[in-house]
Amino acid sequence: MKDITTKPTTLRTATATGRVHVTAAGVELIRDGAVDKGDVVEAARIAGLMAVKQTPFLLPHCHPIPVLDTTIDVELGDDHLTIEATVRTVAATGVEMEALAAVSNAALCVYDMLKPHVGLDLAVEDVRLAVKRGGKSQFGRAVDSGTAAVVVLSDTVASGAKPDTAGRSVVEGLEGAGFTIAAYEVLPDEPADLEARLRTLLADRPDVVITVGGTGLGPRDKTVETVQPMLTTELPGLMEAARSFGQARTPYAMLSRGIAGLIGPTLVATFPGSRRGAEETLAAVLPGLVHLVEVLRVTHPHEGGYE
Numbered sequence: 001m002k003d004i005t006t007k008p009t010t011l012r013t014a015t016a017t018g019r020v021h022v023t024a025a026g027v028e029l030i031r032d033g034a035v036d037k038g039d040v041v042e043a044a045r046i047a048g049l050m051a052v053k054q055t056p057f058l059l060p061h062c063h064p065i066p067v068l069d070t071t072i073d074v075e076l077g078d079d080h081l082t083i084e085a086t087v088r089t090v091a092a093t094g095v096e097m098e099a100l101a102a103v104s105n106a107a108l109c110v111y112d113m114l115k116p117h118v119g120l121d122l123a124v125e126d127v128r129l130a131v132k133r134g135g136k137s138q139f140g141r142a143v144d145s146g147t148a149a150v151v152v153l154s155d156t157v158a159s160g161a162k163p164d165t166a167g168r169s170v171v172e173g174l175e176g177a178g179f180t181i182a183a184y185e186v187l188p189d190e191p192a193d194l195e196a197r198l199r200t201l202l203a204d205r206p207d208v209v210i211t212v213g214g215t216g217l218g219p220r221d222k223t224v225e226t227v228q229p230m231l232t233t234e235l236p237g238l239m240e241a242a243r244s245f246g247q248a249r250t251p252y253a254m255l256s257r258g259i260a261g262l263i264g265p266t267l268v269a270t271f272p273g274s275r276r277g278a279e280e281t282l283a284a285v286l287p288g289l290v291h292l293v294e295v296l297r298v299t300h301p302h303e304g305g306y307e
Contacts, residue, residue: 007059007092012134018127051105103242149183153214189220213273231261245284
C-alpha cells in the first residue's frame, strides 16, 4: 500500500451515485412489496453499509480507516432505482472507494433480488464519484508560484563533517509544492551570522524562509532565540500543528522549540535539524503555509504586484 504516514489527517467526505435499471414492472413490484426476497430498498441500504466496512478487504490498496459516518439513500424512479452513498472520516486518506463500494454493492443487491422477476432487463448504470472533500483536493498543498529560502544551521554540516539531508529534504518538499528556491545555504550555529543572513534574504521579500536546525536544547541551539525577536507577527498554531503531528509518530516531538511567524510579508518558520523531523514538520504545516502565502498576496502584495 502507498505510504501515507506523512499525510495530515483532515475531515474527508465522499459521495458516490449510481442507477439500477429495473423496468417499470420491477419498480411496481418493489412498491407493492411483492419481491420474493423481501424489502429491496432496505436490503440495498444494508448491503451498502456492509460494503463500506469491507472495502479494505476487497481492494488490496485501500487502507483500513475509521468510518465515522455513512448515509445511503435509495430512491425509486419510473423504471429505475437511484442510489447515493456518502461516507465521512477523519483520516490521512479519503473514502472515495468506500462510497463507490457502497453504491456498487447496493446495486448488486438490487440486481440479485430482482433477477428472478426481471431477468436480463436489469442493468447497473453510471456508478461514479460525485463529491470529494478534504485532503489536498480541498486544502491545497501547492502554490501556483512562490519563492522560498532554506537556511540550514549546523556546525557539523557547515564544517563538512557530514552531509545535509534535512535541509535538502525541505528544499525538495518545497519544490514539489510549487516553490522556486531562491536560496539554499548552510551556516554554523552562530546567531549573529543567522540574523545577518536572514536580513539579507528578507530584503528580497521571499514568500517563505525556512530555517532547519538549532531548535533543540544544546548550548549552540540558538535559532529560536535569534528568530523570535525578529518576528512582527507570531503564528504559534503552525508549530503547534507540527508538534502534534510529530508527537503522533514519536514522543520526542514534544521537545521541539520551533516557532513561526511573519517578518513583514514573509513567513519564517524554524524546523528541527533531523531529516525525519524536518519532513514531518513540512508535511504538517504545508496546507497552512500554502493558504497563508495566498492570503498574503492579497493583503501584503509584493512591490510590482503578482502576475
